[in-house]
Amino acid sequence: GAVVSQHPSRVICKSGTSVKIECRSLDFQATTMFWYRQFPKQSLMLMATSNEGSKATYEQGVEKDKFLINHASLTLSTLTVTSAHPEDSSFYICSAHFGGEAFFGQGTRLTVV
């Protein structure tokens, strides 16, 4: 199956700083990638759809200036959490579709202290 790689797997940052998370499709091209947020023992909540070469589309209630998305190439999308606060601490997961199936990255555990 297709592989989606996410980096870093864990990050701890200080409140007020920014953190960048990378999502790569390793063996296929993805014009669209998806970013999710997940709280403990809960399901995935779609935050935004990342579109290669154009602006991301954000789900209702997600601040686009807070969660910056850049999809600069067909294999890379980045999510930057700007001016992070403790309430931004969460598990962030990206995905891309290939062959009609969704493949997920390993997730990034963000802790803001």
Added chain:
Amino acid sequence: TQLLEQSPQFLSIQEGENLTVYCNSSSVFSSLQWYRQEPGEGPVLLVTVVTGGEVKKLKRLTFQFGDARKDSSLHITAAQPGDTGLYLCAGEPYDYKLSFGAGTTVTVRA
């Protein structure tokens, strides 16, 4: 309101017992997918059901897709501790965006 209603939310059983997880919607889906997610990792696809009434088996896991393609179930026979995890159903109602159920946390005690 979630498009896919998944139940139960939590399930704790003894090794060797059977369990069933349900995924229901008022909407019709062209396909539904089931994922399992372990702590600290991304979801991994278990199966995709496409045809109404379809039954798929994956070792001790049996997946059913309702005739009207609005619901699905996952049945695990003789559960083992390795089956522990978060089970998620998902479908694509539009725009290729996956819509997930709330998830079922399954704990199988040895």
